[in-house]
Amino acid sequence: MGKPTDKELYERIQMKDKAALELMYDRYEKLLYSLAYRITKDPHFSEEVMQDVFMKLWNGKGAGQYNEDKGKFSSWLLTVTRNTSIDLLRKKKEVEYQWDERDSLQEEIPSVEKEVEDQEKRDELTEAMDTLPDEQQRMIYLFYFQGLSQQNISKVCELPVGTVKGRIRLALKKLRENLATERRVDHGK
Amino acid sequence: MENKRCDYLIDYFNGLLSENDSRQFEQHLQQCEDCQKELQEFKALTEDLPLHMKQVDPPEGMKDRVLDHVMTNDPVPSNQFIKKKNSKLPIWSGVLAAALLLSVGVNIYTTVEMQQLSSENENLNAQLSDAQLAISELQEEQEDEEDTGVASPEQTASLVPLEENGFTGMATVTDNGEGPELLVQVQNMEALHGDEVYQVWLIEEETPVASGSFVIDEHGVGGVSYHMSGEMEQNWESVAVSKEPQPGNEQPEGEILLESEL
Numbered sequence: 001m002g003k004p005t006d007k008e009l010y011e012r013i014q015m016k017d018k019a020a021l022e023l024m025y026d027r028y029e030k031l032l033y034s035l036a037y038r039i040t041k042d043p044h045f046s047e048e049v050m051q052d053v054f055m056k057l058w059n060g061k062g063a064g065q066y067n068e069d070k071g072k073f074s075s076w077l078l079t080v081t082r083n084t085s086i087d088l089l090r091k092k093k094e095v096e097y098q099w100d101e102r103d104s105l106q107e108e109i110p111s112v113e114k115e116v117e118d119q120e121k122r123d124e125l126t127e128a129m130d131t132l133p134d135e136q137q138r139m140i141y142l143f144y145f146q147g148l149s150q151q152n153i154s155k156v157c158e159l160p161v162g163t164v165k166g167r168i169r170l171a172l173k174k175l176r177e178n179l180a181t182e183r184r185v186d187h188g189k
Numbered sequence: 190m191e192n193k194r195c196d197y198l199i200d201y202f203n204g205l206l207s208e209n210d211s212r213q214f215e216q217h218l219q220q221c222e223d224c225q226k227e228l229q230e231f232k233a234l235t236e237d238l239p240l241h242m243k244q245v246d247p248p249e250g251m252k253d254r255v256l257d258h259v260m261t262n263d264p265v266p267s268n269q270f271i272k273k274k275n276s277k278l279p280i281w282s283g284v285l286a287a288a289l290l291l292s293v294g295v296n297i298y299t300t301v302e303m304q305q306l307s308s309e310n311e312n313l314n315a316q317l318s319d320a321q322l323a324i325s326e327l328q329e330e331q332e333d334e335e336d337t338g339v340a341s342p343e344q345t346a347s348l349v350p351l352e353e354n355g356f357t358g359m360a361t362v363t364d365n366g367e368g369p370e371l372l373v374q375v376q377n378m379e380a381l382h383g384d385e386v387y388q389v390w391l392i393e394e395e396t397p398v399a400s401g402s403f404v405i406d407e408h409g410v411g412g413v414s415y416h417m418s419g420e421m422e423q424n425w426e427s428v429a430v431s432k433e434p435q436p437g438n439e440q441p442e443g444e445i446l447l448e449s450e451l
Contacts, residue, residue: 022256125241128241150199
């Protein structure tokens with residue numbers, strides 16, 4: 001028999017099998033929560049993300065609909081979690097913006113030092129980010145962790161809109177290289 | 190013009206496009222190989238980033254709260270999702286509790302307890318009372334049998350519709366010391382006409398055995414209990430519900446509507 005695969009569990013969940021949902025939850029709780037927490041930086045928001053994500057899984061429609069065209073299940077589930085997280089972040093910010101719309105973009109500019117300090121525990125990703133030039137760190141932060149629009153990234157970083165996509169891609173590629181190097185160094189130790 | 194569409198890639202990736210723009214971009218995507226490649230690249234570059242993050246511990250009790258949230262907000266609630274308030278038991282115990290309570294429906298205390306439990310959700314409450322009423326009625330017919338033992342569920346299974354028809358149901362095998370009993374309850378079923386009945390089948394190696402039939406009330410709720418005496422040794426694989434043109438069929442004429450493995 002062995003452990004059911006993610007796909008098997010997903011299919012059982014679509015048949016409204018609660019035990020399967022629980023198994024799926026146990027399998028992914030920590031990983032998904034960590035991602036949501038990294039993005040929202042708030043335990044309550046992160047829990048809200050978890051509720052949303054598992055609701056989507058249970059309903060299996062729209063954003064919660066998985067098929068093999070969407071790639072590996074775990075990658076897909078992480079994408080759903082990221083999207084749900086940045087969506088929630090955006091909604092919470094919209095509420096804040098009603099108070100002070102003009103300054104909103106200013107607040108988006110992360111201080112790289114602060115970002116690093118905020119990470120009580122450093123991890124591979126932080127280390128790899130750390131070795132990137134500030135501008136590249138900022139591109140990744142605004143694009144991946146904040147989910148800002150191309151237009152907003154261009155404003156915040158004072159870059160022409162047309163160059164944003166290329167810069168993000170470059171920063172992401174560099175990040176991947178750093179991650180790969182780190183792995184090698186670690187294994188060498 | 191084509192170029193302009195390619196500029197939407199970042200906002201599409203971040204889910205920022207309106208539904209309409211998103212659909213238009215997807216149409217564009219089918220024709221634009223550059224965008225396909227680029228989107229694939231962005232996915233590949235980002236998809237394993239979370240795996241390099243330090244994992245943090247979720248707050249205590251989150252699992253129960255999250256799963257509870259999913260069950261209580263399910264757009265198609267079924268009476269399996271009852272949970273005792275402040276219960277330390279995992280949410281799934283609600284399934285057993287509901288099944289157990291239903292299975293001792295003969296006991297008059299059950300009514301009180303059922304209503305207490307189900308007061309958490311008024312919708313469920315209404316549906317449950319209906320289901321319970323149907324079962325009580327059926328059991329009144331068999332009152333001469335005087336059940337005094339407490340039944341406990343040996344097996345429970347959700348009956349799953351074979352196509353998107355909204356029907357839901359549950360099958361429970363209980364035993365109160367007088368031999369196994371199969372309990373089937375359903376809801377959201379479509380109305381019956383003429384002599385039509387819903388028929389329960391126990392299936393072993395694709396051979397169905399008629400195991401009780403029932404009709405439903407005006408809310409589409411119904412159920413039946415069936416003594417499995419002498420047949421329990423058999424290794425039933427699944428239980429199914431079909432709609433039959435008349436009661437008493439030995440073989441199904443209608444198609445299977447709900448099914449569950451046992």
